[in-house]
Amino acid sequence: MSALGACAMAETGLPPAERLWAMLSLMTGVALASLDTAIANTALPAMAQQLQATPAASVWIVNAYQLAMVATLLPFAALGEIAGYRRVALGGLVLFTLASLACALAWSLPSLVAARLLQGVGASAMMAVSTALIRAIYPPERQGRGFGTNALVVAVAFAVGPTVASLILSLSSWPWLFAINVPLGVLALSAAWQALPHTPRAAHRVDLLAALYNVGAFGLLILALGDAAHGAAPRRLPAEIAGAALCWVLLLRRQRGHAAPLLPVDLFRHPMFALSALTAFCTFAVQGLAFVSLPFFFEHTLGRSPIDTGFLMTPWPALVAVMGQVAGRLSDRYNAGTLGGIGLLLLCAGVLLLSGLAAGASVYDIGWRMALCGVGFGFFQAPNMKAIMGSAPPARSGSASGIVATARLSGQATGAALVAYCFTLSDTRGTVYALLVAGGFAALGAAVSFSRRLLGN
Template structure:
């Protein structure tokens, strides 16, 4: 279990590290800010586009095998990132690194379900939430420390020894699981990559105001891939895009709740640094510390909420958490112009408290509503909802800034509160499904 969590933590840590160090990498690679964004976009695009195909492959080839291959690829790609001599070489290595991270994330939730007995699965999902939150919280600090004593390649080189140790431990510890009898539908996998990849590409370019003439083509191509994917999967016993699972109300409502909540996270974590620095006049160092209470409280609440989810309904727990998150986002949106660090800190902590109270129970609801034979696809949806929600939130931040440079962050936080409110209603509606 620890080896699996280490791999997931490395993938989460790498996201936060790259975001923080992007200006330094752009400067040393002699790249413009616009082109350097591909260092981040390539990683995210590779993950979102391949999550569901790799989750389906986990059902067929075994979750253990996919996780081990993903961890090995992530480690090798990290070395390639450290040795990259140009921006194109680094972007290519980041694509491979994102593919490795996708393999780990696609099956991690299914492996947790296989490792923990049913009465303790909430605890397992809570531990997973704790690890991801801690990795996300320490990422900016780790990047700052490494860049203060060395150059950007060491941001990726540090993954190599950790990845080797995690791979050795995972080889011994991860359990073998049953395999499905059906085969991977390769055309459907390619349609899925096109659908999600083009959609995330379009959202990313829209967020940065790049190439508006290409957006209709990218969105149209994404829509065509979606149509082809759904037609291809019609009547399939185990569809790659799990329409069979979405026919179950508990699964569909839980996935929608997850999307709304991670859209809140995307809106907040992209807009808040601008809010703190441009509106409140804080320094970048101050911003790093002011952002910490949110993931720190998620880390604290993850195991607590996980244990509670073994006793109480996920709909109620998730709804309560999202109401708290909604209140926290509204309080951040209405911060006074001369807010103190304490004023900011307790509001950020309130958001983290609500987010942490939601995450583990919702994950358990998604996995618990899927048959064991379809745990891989359910695990893929967990990760897909997280990443697509974050990407949607980031794109909406860009739209808010087009409305107003000065009020953009406040608009984004108010939009985040709206997503949290919708998520709370959806979460509480799951209580009506109880018989």
């Protein structure tokens, strides 16, 4: 496709039939990347046992995937602006599929962690440009629906992840958790190769040194956050913080004056973009706090069984999936700050009401509170994503897409680390503390979201 044709497509979106096929192929890749986070968490004890690894060491099966994603999101987003979002998404899908095969064939913990690292890089490439591709697939007046579909797919992947993992483990061993990605990845790749649109490309070149600084800055920061929450060795934590700070300084100096910096500080000069990104971080911190602490809360505080817990966790992501479509359509007509603020107030009420439950609480009492959380979270997501993307120039869609994914993953990682810290404060009340902190983050996010009304968007 010519540059002129790509530019025209970016303004009008794809025809309806092509739009459906493009979204189907793109969302398959997004679903696989999201699903792999959920199934690995659920299957961690089984993998640790079969690999003869300690629980502490086996956590790297999850950490390697998350670190790789957070550290490489912005470089891939910047690469998408230069090489084309389609190329980056296809390359990420290829790497993810091959790395999934490597995970299935892993013979030891180090080999599995190395494969998971590559898998995380592939997932990062897909997630970094997915929002930018949605912006290219849909015309401006329908982009809210596209972002709502994205929210639905991610929510469903998280909802069915534990069930899928339990089903596979009941029938076979853990390598099949990753082997199942291979045929699905091949099918998604064959569809995406034909369906994903070409987009205009920027004229500037890739700054490899800035990309390395970015990997060091985000990777060491997330590592330090996790180590601080888990009470790591006193000598290691200062070294990680110092290394992260040095990489941040070098990155900012390297990108000073750049027309399209890899770390898009220029976009944060737009108040709508900055406030929407902060809202996203706060909300996904709530999700990280809640999704990590609630299984312990249900089992240890409320006395529920592990099987009960699986069902009790379902209303939240299920309602996110439903509300994602509703809120996506509403965001095409109404103010994103208002929609997001209302959603976050509902989310705040939901987690605070959950924290007040005591042993013996009925399924109904738990279920409607979890549903309230899901409605609130789903009401926020699509409008906020549209606000972020709509406040960035079309030529910077890649950088904006990278910030969407970075805010989500860094918020979730922060929330998970805070849960670990709450457990260090109290073994018995740690889950309640975590839910109270989640309520605080939701209230802060609501205040930030409502402040966007002053901007008139």
